[in-house]
Amino acid sequence: MSSLSKLIRNENMKIYMRPRTWIMIGFLLLTVALLSGLMNWEASRNPSTDWEQSLTEDNNRMQQELQNNQDLHENQKADMTEQIKLNAYYLEQGINPKEPTLWDYVDISSNLIILVTILTVIIAADMIAAEFSWGTIKLLLVGPASRTKIMVSKYIATMGFALLLLLLCFGSAFAAGGILEGFDGINQPLLSVSESGIVQQSPMILDILPKYGFAVISLIMYVTMAFMISSAFRSSSMAIAFSLLFMLVGNSVTMLLSSYSWVKYLLFANIELSRYMEGGASPIRPEMTLSFSILMLVIYYLAFQFIAWLLFTKRDVAA
Amino acid sequence: MTEAVLQLRNVTKKIGGRTIVDNLTFDIPAGEVFGFLGPNGAGKTTTIRMIVGLISMTKGEALIKGVSVRNYFELAMTHVGAIVENPEMYKFLTGYQNLTHFARRHNGITKERINEVVAMLGLQNRIHEKVKRYSLGMRQRLGVAQAILHRPSLLILDEPTNGLDPAGIRELRDYLRKLTKEEGISVIVSSHLLSEMELMCDRVAIIQGGKLMDIRSLQETRDAAQTKIIIEVDDIPAAEQLLASVFDAARMNTIGSQLELTADKEAIPHITKLLVNAEIEVMGIHAVQKSLEDQFLEITGGEMVV
Numbered sequence: 341m342s343s344l345s346k347l348i349r350n351e352n353m354k355i356y357m358r359p360r361t362w363i364m365i366g367f368l369l370l371t372v373a374l375l376s377g378l379m380n381w382e383a384s385r386n387p388s389t390d391w392e393q394s395l396t397e398d399n400n401r402m403q404q405e406l407q408n409n410q411d412l413h414e415n416q417k418a419d420m421t422e423q424i425k426l427n428a429y430y431l432e433q434g435i436n437p438k439e440p441t442l443w444d445y446v447d448i449s450s451n452l453i454i455l456v457t458i459l460t461v462i463i464a465a466d467m468i469a470a471e472f473s474w475g476t477i478k479l480l481l482v483g484p485a486s487r488t489k490i491m492v493s494k495y496i497a498t499m500g501f502a503l504l505l506l507l508l509c510f511g512s513a514f515a516a517g518g519i520l521e522g523f524d525g526i527n528q529p530l531l532s533v534s535e536s537g538i539v540q541q542s543p544m545i546l547d548i549l550p551k552y553g554f555a556v557i558s559l560i561m562y563v564t565m566a567f568m569i570s571s572a573f574r575s576s577s578m579a580i581a582f583s584l585l586f587m588l589v590g591n592s593v594t595m596l597l598s599s600y601s602w603v604k605y606l607l608f609a610n611i612e613l614s615r616y617m618e619g620g621a622s623p624i625r626p627e628m629t630l631s632f633s634i635l636m637l638v639i640y641y642l643a644f645q646f647i648a649w650l651l652f653t654k655r656d657v658a659a
Numbered sequence: 660m661t662e663a664v665l666q667l668r669n670v671t672k673k674i675g676g677r678t679i680v681d682n683l684t685f686d687i688p689a690g691e692v693f694g695f696l697g698p699n700g701a702g703k704t705t706t707i708r709m710i711v712g713l714i715s716m717t718k719g720e721a722l723i724k725g726v727s728v729r730n731y732f733e734l735a736m737t738h739v740g741a742i743v744e745n746p747e748m749y750k751f752l753t754g755y756q757n758l759t760h761f762a763r764r765h766n767g768i769t770k771e772r773i774n775e776v777v778a779m780l781g782l783q784n785r786i787h788e789k790v791k792r793y794s795l796g797m798r799q800r801l802g803v804a805q806a807i808l809h810r811p812s813l814l815i816l817d818e819p820t821n822g823l824d825p826a827g828i829r830e831l832r833d834y835l836r837k838l839t840k841e842e843g844i845s846v847i848v849s850s851h852l853l854s855e856m857e858l859m860c861d862r863v864a865i866i867q868g869g870k871l872m873d874i875r876s877l878q879e880t881r882d883a884a885q886t887k888i889i890i891e892v893d894d895i896p897a898a899e900q901l902l903a904s905v906f907d908a909a910r911m912n913t914i915g916s917q918l919e920l921t922a923d924k925e926a927i928p929h930i931t932k933l934l935v936n937a938e939i940e941v942m943g944i945h946a947v948q949k950s951l952e953d954q955f956l957e958i959t960g961g962e963m964v965v
Contacts, residue, residue, distance in 0.1 A: 342733070346763040353760065358751050475747030479805065482711040482743065482815075483764040484736040656714040658705075 342485035344493055351497035355463065361501075364459045368505060369512050371452060376445050376516035383440050391436045395427045422533040429531060429539040441525035443544040445517030449509050450548060453555035456509055457562050458584070460502040464566040465576070465583040467494045468652060472574035477657060487653040495567060502559060510552070554614040557637070561611055562587050564641060568648040598624045610636040664689050664738075664813050664845040665710065670719035672705055672869075679705050681869040682719070687845050689812070692835060694860035695849035702869040703849040707817045710847075711741055724812055737765065740811035740844075744818050746802025750791035754782060754801050757790060758808065765809040776804045780834070796827040803834055807844075814838065814846045832859050888927060890918040890934070891942040898939050905933065 355361055402420045406412070412420075430437050468491070471477040481487060517525065529541035566583035573579040594608040603609050609624040610633040616623065623633075663686035672680040680702040687693045695703045708714040710721045712732050721728045726735040748757045758777070762768040777786050780800045790798065799819070806814055819831060832855075838844045850856050856863055857877065865872045892898045898918055899911060906926075912919040920930075924946045934941050 342764040343766075350760050350763050353752070353756065354749060357749075357756065474749065475745070476749060478713060478743040479741070479747070479761070481713055482736065482739065482741040483761070484733045485764055486733055654715075657708070658714060 342483065342489065344489060344496075347485055347489060347493035348496050348500075351467075351493050352500065355497060355501055361463070364462070365505070365508065368452070368455060368459065368508060371455060372449055372509060372512040373516060375448060375452070376513065376520060379440060379445065379448060380520045383438075386438075391438055392431060395431055395437075399424050399427045425533050425537070425539055426531055440517075440521055441528045442514065442517035442521050442523065443525060443528055443530075443548065445520070446510065446513045447548055447551070449513030450551040450555060452509055452513075453506070453552065453559060456502065456505040457555075457559040458587070459505060460498065460559065460563050461566040461583050461587060462580055463501050464498045464563045465570045465579040467498055467567060468570040469573050469576040469579035473576045481657060488649065491571070491649060491652050495564075498563060498567060499560075502563060506552070506556065506559075550617070551614075554612070554617075557613055558611045561607065561637060561640065561644075564644045564648075565607070568644045568651070571648045571652040594624060601625060601627075604628050604632070605636065607636075607640050609633075610640075613637075663687055664724060665847070666722040666725075667706075667710070668720045668722070670706065670709060670721060671717050672702070672709060672714065673717045679869050680709070683866070683871055684719075685864060685871065685874060687813075687847065689845055690839050690843045691862060692839055692846045692848065692860045694856040694863035695847060695866065696853065696856055696863045697851070697866040699851060701866050703851075703866060704817055705869075706866070707815055707847065707849055708743075711739060711743070711815060712736070713743075737809070738812045739815060740806030740809065740813070741815045742799075742802045742806050742817070742819055743815075745795075746798055746805070748790045748798060748801055748805075751789065753789050754786040754793065754797075757801060758786075758804060761805045762808050768808055772808065776808055780804050796824070796830070799827060799831060800834075803831070807838065807842075810842065812844060814844050816846065816848045818850055819848060828855060835859060886922065886924050887947045888920045888922055888924075888930065888944065889947055890920065890930065890944050891916060892918065892934060893940040893942070897937070898934060901933060901937050901939070902930065905929075 402424050406417060406420055426437075429435075471480055480490065528544055530544045530547045531539055531541060534540045562583075565586065566579070569583050569586070570576075570579045573582065590606075590608040594603055594606050597603045598609075604625040604627070609628070612621075613630065613633060615621050616630040616633070623629075665687040667683050667685055670680060670683045671678065683706060695707065697703050705714060709716050710723075710728065712728055716729065723735045724738050726738070728735045748754075749760065752760065755773070755777070758773050762773055774783075777783050780803060782797065782800055782804065785793070785797065790801065793801065814835075816835075835846055835848075836859075839846060848856065848859055860877055862874060862876045864874045890898065895913055895916065895918055899913065902911065902918070902920065906920060906922060910921040922930075927944060927946060931941065931944055934944075
């Protein structure tokens with residue numbers, strides 16, 4: 341009887357021995373490099389030698405606006421007051437906020453998780469369907485491993501690939517930031533204004549990890565969906581096409597239909613939990629809450645897994 | 660023989676009210692090459708795939724070394740090696756990586772065992788090349804290697820000769836003979852190529868329309884009185900008349916200038932003596948073994964679709 345860890349090693353071998361996988365990894369690294377280079381070039385194009393002067397000017401302008409403009413919204417007023425306090429702190433400590441640090445590169449890289457998601461979706465969609473396309477499914481299934489075990493090994497290998505891409509994305513952005521701006525920026529704290537109105541410091545990583553976290557939740561959902569599609573279709577091109585189609589079209593269709601209340605039950609309406617965080621875009625439907633979305637995501641996740649399992653283990657392999 | 664390697668009990672498959680395989684029951688003892696013969700669509704492939712769990716059974720049970728495939732799939736499969744149609748391998752992996760892949764599923768397959776099998780099949784020179792550069796014959800050999808790595812008790816081959824050239828078929832046949840003799844493996848082969856089956860198998864099951872029509876031992880068949888004697892003489896009617904006095908007239912048949920007679924080979928000297936004594940000129944007299952094909956067509960009523 342096969343052990344799960346050996347089956348996972350088999351699946352990993354099949355992922356990493358394909359040239360395609362390394363093209364994907366190279367593509368991700370290239371994108372991080374390009375983005376970092378662009379950021380560095382942009383910063384060097386506008387050398388901020390007179391940043392102290394411009395911060396002072398900004399603060400004066402905002403002070404005046406606060407006093408003179410009566411139409412200002414409460415939120416806008418609060419934002420401005422915070423910004424004035426932060427700017428004053430920057431001036432006091434001699435920190436140039438426009439000067440990018442290592443963490444800005446890592447922060448920007450969190451936007452690339454959508455690319456990580458797309459690449460992993462391609463792998464996931466191919467995971468089961470490709471065995472059918474290659475005709476290897478018969479030899480794979482005729483062995484001392486139950487279909488459930490084979491499916492679990494494939495899912496874990498897919499998630500391992502996602503984790504690898506995430507680490508590479510984070511690591512390469514970190515490296516690029518360190519090389520371009522110096523690794524001393526690692527101790528750069530995140531400055532914010534607390535509720536009591538005092539400027540406070542917190543580790544930068546605590547600001548970036550949630551961004552990665554939210555992106556990873558949607559990654560897991562899309563990848564699990566692609567995995568289900570992979571076990572439904574027995575051709576890899578169909579599985580990849582449908583997975584990407586759902587992923588890319590789902591969001592815009594949900595936006596278009598947002599006037600209907602049933603839209604809140606769609607996966608795509610719930611997949612971005614960052615909407616419920618401070619400073620995020622508002623939820624698609626006003627009545628939606630964080631716990632509702634989490635519940636919906638859990639239901640979708642279990643449904644995807646169950647359908648994938650049913651399709652993979654219960655169907656005859658005839659062709 | 661204490662226990663058959665494979666036992667089928669009332670194995671049935673129905674799809675949408677149509678019965679594809681109907682109540683198959685038979686045993687295969689150790690060390691036997693068992694052929695599965697039938698026209699296309701007779702249910703050969705379906706039966707084989709039910710034995711290895713690729714297709715679910717509607718009814719019945721398959722036991723491999725006494726272990727139920729349905730209830731203890733993983734345990735039952737440790738005894739099985741399979742080559743299902745053309746052995747499709749992972750083309751982007753090398754031959755050796757493919758073998759590693761299949762070896763990892765079983766416990767206790769050592770590197771030495773892999774190398775031993777590679778050497779046995781004569782693949783050692785190109786085992787570290789990618790499979791996409793292999794010829795069909797080499798892929799077939801890799802398929803056999805994959806199937807015997809874990810020393811199975813039962814080897815299942817579904818249409819193994821599809822797409823092989825005659826040399827490849829012959830090679831495969833020799834391996835199978837060797838395996839059954841040296842390692843005591845039982846083999847099930849399905850094919851619609853009669854001549855192939857005749858050379859490979861000890862026993863064949865003939866199925867048609869999902870039903871088991873007959874199981875016969877080829878050795879017995881060869882020895883049995885299933886021989887046709889072809890007699891060429893100048894005066895056919897005279898010979899016919901003469902022989903009718905000794906043999907059953909129903910077993911005689913005139914085809915052109917030949918007289919066909921179904922009888923034992925041992926009857927030839929007797930027939931020759933009779934003809935010579937009656938002064939009938941004998942041009943030739945020889946025995947033709949009734950081929951499996953003839954018998955097959957007899958059983959299936961000539962509905963052979965190849």
